[in-house]
Amino acid sequence: MKHRRNLSKARSPEPRATQRPRRHRAVIAAMMLGLAGVLLLVIWLVPVRPAPQQAANTDRAQTSVESGWTVGMLRPDGLRIIPxxxxxxxxxxxxxxxxxxxxxxxxxxATQIPAVLNKLYCWCGCENRGVHRSNLQCFEDRMAEDCPVCLGTAEIAYDMTKKGITDAAKIQAAVDVHWGPNR
Structure with missing residues (x-):
């Protein structure tokens, strides 16, 4: 018998006091699964609030759907975008x-008249890159670097503001004449 006891001690490197019974391990595993399930449920139930810019884009898209207006169409205020x-x-x-x-x-x-450019639709087709905000957006990345339409729109706006014309609808009309599809 002593010999068998020695063999069982040789198989078990940890003293008996530090070994956990299998049932105890199963309880811990079940608790961990339960906690993970509760955490997933909480994450799923918590409402996600969109960031302010996303909310504005969602509102703009909703307005477009309700009114039949889409970016690029002339609005009653003479603009083609919702700034x-x-x-x-x-x-x-x-x-x-x-x-x-x-x-x-x-x-x-673009650094001189950003508020004006932010109200102008750009005919370059950059709205195909996602949400189209304005001609100003064309200068916030390298879009305008190789685009005569982006640069030309800004040039028309700058020339008109130098002459004292700050009404975005009048500037948009001039841009439409030069760059619009019916030119």
């Missing part, structure tokens, strides 16, 4: 990063 998002130049790329003078000038314009 949203920033109206400042905080996200406009630094004009000095561009080597071509006309591109640099376009990005510089």
């Amino acid at each position: 949203t998002g920033r109206e400042d130049a905080s996200a406009v790329l630094d004009p000095q990063h561009f080597s071509q003078a006309e591109v640099r000038h376009g990005y510089w314009i």
Whole structure:
């Protein structure tokens, strides 16, 4: 018998006091599964609130569906977009990063009249990149770098504001004449 006891001790490296019974392990596993289930249920039930920009885009999309209006269509106020998002130049790329003078000038314009550009629809087709906010958005990435429509829209807006015309609908009408589909 002593010999068998020695063999059982050799098989079991831990002293008997530190070994957990199988039933205890099963209870712990069941508790962990239960906690994981509760956590998943809480995550599933908690309402997700969209970020303010997402909410604005959702509202704009809802308005479009209800009224039949879509981005690019002329609205009663003379605009082709519902202005949203920033109206400042905080996200406009630094004009000095561009080597071509006309591109640099376009990005510089965006830093000068961002609120005006934020109200203008750009005919370049950039709305196909996702939610189209405005011509200002074209200068917040490299879209305008290779796009004469983006640059031209900004140039028209800048020339008109220099002449004292700040009504976005009048500027949009001039942009439409030059870049619109019926030109």
